[in-house]
Amino acid sequence: MVPSLPETGVRKALEQSLDALEGALGTPLDPARRREVGRVRSVSHGVADLEGLPGVCLEEVVVFSGGGRGLVFGLEPETVQVLLLDVLELAAGTEVRRTGRILEVPTGPSLLGRVVDPLGRPLDGGPPPVAQEHGPVERDSPGPACRAPVRAPLQTGIKIVDALVPVGRGQRELILGDRQTGKTSLALDALCNQEDVVAVWCSVGQSADQVASVLEHLRQDGAFSRTVVVVAGSDSPPGLQYLAPFAATTLGEFFRDRGQDALVVYDDLTRHARAYREISLLMRRPPGREAYPGDIFYLHSRLLERSTRLSPDLGGGSLTALPILQTEAGALADYIPTNLVSITDGQIVLSTDLVAKGFLPAVDVGLSVSRVGADAQTAGYRVVAADLRLACARFAELEMFARFSTRLDPATRQALTRGRAVREVLRQPRNDPWKIGEQMTILLAAVEGILDDVDEGRLVRVQQLVRELLDQEFPDLEERLRNGQKLKPSDLEDLKGLARKALTRSEPPCPATRI
Secondary structure: OOOOOOOOOOHHHHHHHHHHHHHHHHHOOOOOOOOOEEEEEEEEEOEEEEEOOOOOOOEEEEOOEEEEOEEEEEEOOOEEEEEEOOOOOOOOOEEEEEEEEEOEEOHHHHHHOOOOOOOOOOOOOOOOOOOOOEEEOOOOOOOOHOOOOOEEOOOOOOOOHHHHHHOOOOOOOEEOOOOOOOHHHHHHHHHHOOOOOOEEEEOOOHHHHHHHHHHHHHHHHHOOEEEEEEEEOOOOOOOHHHHHHHHHHHHHHHHHHHEEEEEEEOOOOOHHHHHHHHHHHHOOOOOHHHHHOOOHHHHHHHHHHHOEEEEEEHHHOEEEEEEEEEEOOOOOOOHHHHEEEEEEEEEEEEEEEHHHHHHHHHHOOOOOOOOOOHOOOOHHHHHHHHOHHHHHHHHHHHHHHOOOOOOOHHHEEEEEHHHHHHHHHOOOOOOOOOOOOHHHHHHHHOOOOOOOOOOOOHHHHHHHHHHHHHHHHHHHHHHHHOOEEEEEHHHHHEEEEEEEEHHOOOOOOOOOOOO
8 A cells, every 4th residue: 555645735735726626617516525535556657546536437537636637537446547637746645636527628709819728728828718618528429310411511712622522511521641741731721711610720749830830820811819729739648638639629519509600620630549549558458450449439439420510409500520630651541540531521632642743732532522512512613513523533534544545536635635724723822712703713614625725824824813803793703602592504604704804814915026
């Protein structure tokens, strides 16, 4: 048995820690449970084994005499396994008491524009946010009767995504690819393009430089004021890295449950899985396939199932999830990628080959899919994008076939020319969102062959002119498309005429004739 410590000062520190926790939660703790005292038996990196506390429950918060908190994560016949939620200098024999409370985080509009850790503590140097209420970190997902079909689009402003892999409000769309393929950039552009959507950015296991880069991007685009940034950095205890996605989901659910649309980005779940594996090995739990615990699938499934669109009876709010995952050498068949692909409603796959060719965003159209599909597009946009995916797939097949042939018939050459024009139109620099009407017009022009003979340099100018002319000649087009109005055939002809006008204006001036 561990020898007992002198009670002078220790009990007083425990009482002060419990009083502080009561003040933060705003409700008193159970006095009977406060009297239940245990002691630390051993400590490892981010995990402690306790003895005593016979009535403690799983996922209950305990408080150490030094003032730090822990989360009960395992119950053994003789010990209690606890995740440390603070960086503490614990030693064998340190006293610990129950709180009788599950882990909760502060929620509410006061967290918008703030950078906090998974427990709601400020990391931006500001005062603690004034919470409207506290929400449990672990929470059951809405049942089937509480859900509504995903119909409203979440416009990302990225042409290749909105046209070929559309995302709806309430959907769970996985973004995966190798390192340096633009996963975080794609998610950031999608977040910054939202105007009426509250966002939660969850950073797990990232370095301080990476987090600072994300914050700078959000501030420059004006999206920081409507975003909550939850950070569990690479130097955080593994317990905080494990809790970060669940806490971020709780923050998003606050707005969803009040009839608003919210978006949560998990960057990234690869590091989250590694943190959980570290915790499991420290707790001496047996590893499963590829050295990951088998229950990592259940962990991610219960996390992502909380993102959905609620039925109109419950307010009609939505929580859209964009989890990010890093693959190794494009291996989509690894354990964690296959888990998340089967859990989510589709995936956007980014390719290193496309990055090497300079095609950005490097979305692999053949491997990317949205299981919501055209339901997540406006009625007008759906008309133009209906056959676009098939055309891209046909072009990729013809392009591969053309490598082995020197003689091509005119129809095949024409199809290759059309496909190259469509592919060039789908290129898009970072931080350059396109409105629905702008995307629709330029894609319509490419599909109809208006841009077949336009070189790459001139095409950039054509696209710029299309955007300028749309604002001048069709100022109400964007509103009509967002309201779900279908376009008449005459409207489509007008848009084609506008594209031809932009093409004509982009022609280089004729050289002066020398007399």
